[in-house]
Amino acid sequence: MIKIDSLDHYGRGIAKLNGKIVFVENAMPLEIVDIKVLKDKKNYIEASVLKYIEKSKERVDIVCPYYDECGGCNIMHMGYTNQLKFKEDKIKNIVSKYLDDDIKINNIVKCDKNFNYRNKVTFQVKKDLGFFKNDTYDIVCVNKCVISDEIINNSIKYLKELDLKHINKITCKVGNSKLMVVINSSDSDIDITPILNIASSIYLKFNNTYKHLYGDKYIYEDIGKYRFAISPDSFFQVNINTTTKLYNKIKEYVKTGKNVLDLYCGTGTIGIFVSDENNVLGIEINESAVKDALYNKKINKLSNIDFICGDSTKACLKASFKPDIVIVDPPRNGLNSEGINNIIKLNPKEIIYVSCDPMTMVRDLKELKKHYNIEEITPFDMFPNTYHVECLTYLKRM
Ligand SMILES: C[S@@+](CC[C@H](N)C(=O)[O-])C[C@H]1O[C@@H](n2cnc3c(N)ncnc32)[C@H](O)[C@@H]1O
The missing domain is CATH 2.40.50.140 (Nucleic acid-binding proteins)
Structure with a gap:
């Protein structure tokens, strides 16, 4: 005991x-x-x-029947108010332990929808369909997932009617109430009849390439006044409620009349969101995401934004303008020393750092702090019921 x-x-x-x-x-x-x-x-x-x-x-009472076994959620039992406090305290502890005691940390920005918020889910398939159990490759079979969009939940019974023998994974994405299904299979011959009535777009991922099988090539999501295309393989934020709040806060920092470099730009969402009366260049390593970013530029009828495909670490030096602001939104492993040194060489007045991993964020901020003041850090609850926290840091040149 x-x-x-x-x-x-x-x-x-x-x-x-x-x-x-x-x-x-x-x-x-x-x-x-x-x-x-x-x-x-x-x-x-x-x-x-x-x-x-x-x-x-x-x-609190757990509303998920798979909570004890499934490796997806881990702090649902705390209740939402305690989850927010836990995340806020976690960021305060990490920042004061690894960075500095007196950095301003704002209250966490909550998500207004702590269930049914996920617009993307990948189901693992082994005879039946579900999620990995905690710390294993065993699968807990599910009939619903309480943090996923209801459109995804409603699709599960139809997905289970597919011939699952050769299927390894199924990814579902939702945008503006439409469903995209991406079937990852070791057999290129798939009968998709069971899901024809529920999906707007169906892709097969076979031998690491995506084949469009049915319906629309893209689904879309609207954030603010912009429309963004969602494709089978490009990154797209999973929680639109919190993403809208995050992008609005970034926009408050950027204001107008600036040259903005949007590094790790994905499908160009942040750059497009701040492109009103600013010049923006987005850099992204995934070719297909760059294609989607250029398509997003077109459907939003924008002219003051461009995108290039490349490693942000090095390609950031290729911008045709001198950036006033550099925005970075790297994957979990954060920036590397070459990337940090090149950003410092570019000498922007401001840096906006979006992070989904506070440990790599504080590691990188420690370096940036030699040349920039950390004005404030704002945690955002992008992933309710899990221990993950998104953070936004605003830095100004000394
Ligand atoms: C967290 S996502 C951010 C995407 C975008 N900012 C958004 O809000 O949707 C990180 C992106 O960085 C891209 N990426 C990873 N390594 C990169 C690198 N070395 N250079 C450029 N982009 C990279 C990934 O392909 C992914 O699209």
């Missing part, structure tokens, strides 16, 4: 047992629990709860 003291960065309860630190899944501060040891390492133990002896008053 152990008593939980606090939470780690993954939302697990922390306790002590015989001098060793114990990380307990699905356990909250002040709870007293019997544990089942999952991993007994030299310096720590990972455990799950066998029995709750005393439950926290803050704990």
Whole structure:
């Protein structure tokens, strides 16, 4: 029997047992629990709860039937208010431990829709369809996912009617209430009849190439006054409610009359969103995302924005203008030292750093801080019910 003291960065309860630190899944501060040891390492133990002896008053009923097994969500049991506090505290702790004590951190921007928010889901397929169990490649079969868009949930029974024998994964994307289905299969011959009535667009991913099988080539999502195309293989933010708030905050920083470099630009969404009365160049490594970005430029009838395909790390030096503002939105691994040095060489007045991993963000900010003041960091709840946090940092040249 152990008593939980606090939470780690993954939302697990922390306790002590015989001098060793114990990380307990699905356990909250002040709870007293019997544990089942999952991993007994030299310096720590990972455990799950066998029995709750005393439950926290803050704990909420779980609305997901797969929560204990599925590796997708991990902090649903805290309730939404506590989730927000956990994420805000997590960012404050990471920033003060690895960066600086007196950086301004704003309150977390909440998501107005903490269930049914995900517009993209990848189902793993092994005989049936579901998600990976915690830390394994075993699958927990599902009939719904409470954080996914209802259109995706309603599609599951039809997806299960496909001949799943050769299918490895199925990705569903939703935009403006339309469904795109991407079937990842080791057989190029797929009977898609069961999903013809529910999908607006169907692709086959076979041998690492995408083949359009049915319906529209793109689906679309509207953010603010702009329309963005969603394609089978380009990155698109998964939570439109929080993304809108994030992009609006970026727009407040950019204002007008600026040369803006949008690095790691994906399908050009941020650059397009701030392109009113600004010159924008977006740089992206994925060729197909650049094609989508140019298509987004066209459908939004824009002329003051362009895109190039390349590694942002190096290609940022190729801009035909001297940037006033550099926006970066890298994947989880963040920037690298060459990228940081090149941004510093470009000497923009302002940098806007969008991050989905606070650890790599603080590592990079530590370097940028030698030349830039960190004005403020704002956490955004892009991924409710999971421990992940998106952060927006605004920096000004010293
Ligand atoms: C987190 S996404 C951001 C996309 C976009 N800013 C948005 O909000 O939709 C990161 C993007 O960086 C791209 N990327 C990864 N490494 C890159 C690199 N070295 N240079 C340029 N783009 C890169 C990925 O293909 C992906 O589209």
